[in-house]
Amino acid sequence: MEAFLLIYSIKNKIPVTGKFNLKAFLKSLKEGFWTIIAPVLILGGIYGGFVTPTEAAALAVVYALIIEVFVYRSFKLKEIFSIAIESAKTSTMILVLISAGTIMSWVMTIAQIPQTVGQLLLNVPDSMVLLIITLVFIILGMFIDGFSAMVIMVPILFPVIQRMGMDPALFGLLIVLNTAIGTNTPPFGIHIFAGVSKFNVSYITMVRALMPFVILSLISLLIFTYMPGVALWLPNLLKFFS
Template structure:
């Protein structure tokens, strides 16, 4: 059964079928022709896959992110980032990096972050004499941080399929996002010093305070989410609903930039995005159920326990596999496939579930801009109008830098787990 299922999935993917179609149709054909399972069970598994309290947070966070984008919070974040780091050597590129990280946290989408920040910052980086390939590589890599920094949709999905605390994943995601961001900022600084780029005028204290005041409504969102969760005021799912109300109030009544027409568009876009993700989760639930029924997770765990006794080696192999998957497959799809299979083996080796989740998501984030198939590369190309050969040198330098950061996240757990451990004391 398992062999037939995998062959069907590969054949469907080779025909360019959508991933949810490949999962769902392969599972359906396998059940009909290979097993004696009643087809109605598939329907039950589909609903069971999305009938989870934790997954209710997903459409709410997507809705909140789209409201904040339309309501002007992202523009104010960019001005705040420019006032904060714009005067440092390489400040224009650092502004793109910092604003991408914050915008990615709001949008939850790497491609959307590359497009939104790139349209503004790419011309500015060229005017500051940065090479087009460097600027494109920066945008592609910085946009991927949205997979890691909370409220991350990928972390929510990982938590829902493995039963790991989403609140703890959010806390660890902050640490991982900081490590990735700092690694890129350090590289930007030394690159800029080597090429002797001029420094911009430092923002005055008044300008910094004004930009901070204008962006404060966006900057306190992580405090509301994490403070509310760990203060016992609401669950991660309820936090998503709170943020939607918060975003509506700020966008419509404080900034006054969200019109009724924009709100309608936001509702449609949010519903579309949520449906795309949830149908993928539902179809992957069928696949996971059939693989579990075939004993695949147990076989993987047994193989690992008999052949890999070192958590260090296991994590190294995990990183290599996930980097390849990340450049070929959308992050959520990769999580719903790999997490249930590898989670038992990881816990058997004593790897913390939260740390394991962060490693998976960080790998997939890097895979999003790893040539030749990383999605963010194609979006960056649409912004810069460069071909693959032109953009490749800049992208690969950021891949190398962030791979070093990945090794730090993987083998120095305290860099990501310090907030989890501090809060849980």
């Protein structure tokens, strides 16, 4: 991925903003202190048992509002309403897509399509199982949100990967990568529409910009799928030292 970004930058003559400067780095670190605290506050609250993930999301909004208004002063309190309207427009578009995906997932569940797929995989060679799982999650990600895809398929596929002897950590990694690829892939990848709304560009422009990254992600997916040691070297290293 880094090699592609380097080649892309050279090809499109993206200017270098400047060389590394320790003084500027320390200044940026100081200015970004309150931003750095945000994930510490959120994750610390969740893992410390002080808040639920939903409460942490609300806490993050309140924290960001306080910091932006009173510390960075990037906007004033009277501008909150107009910002909320713009956020609502973007959220509404995404929620409509999620709603449609939820309906589709409900129909699939009623039709017992996931259960049928799970039963078929029990009689398929292990090498083909990985390919089928990959295709299932990518295709689902093209039409529904990643969370719905996981809720539908993970309980059904987990016994299959246990029979194969696959590491659950690898299974989780592959699912996340698969759904990420799917949600960035036409025709209805939810991240495409989020990008269109955020950057105010056409659907075609967004798809063309995403395609190189989708292809690189597919290459990474194949490597992780058929060379699991590459994906598991860090977890295995942590197990070694624990």
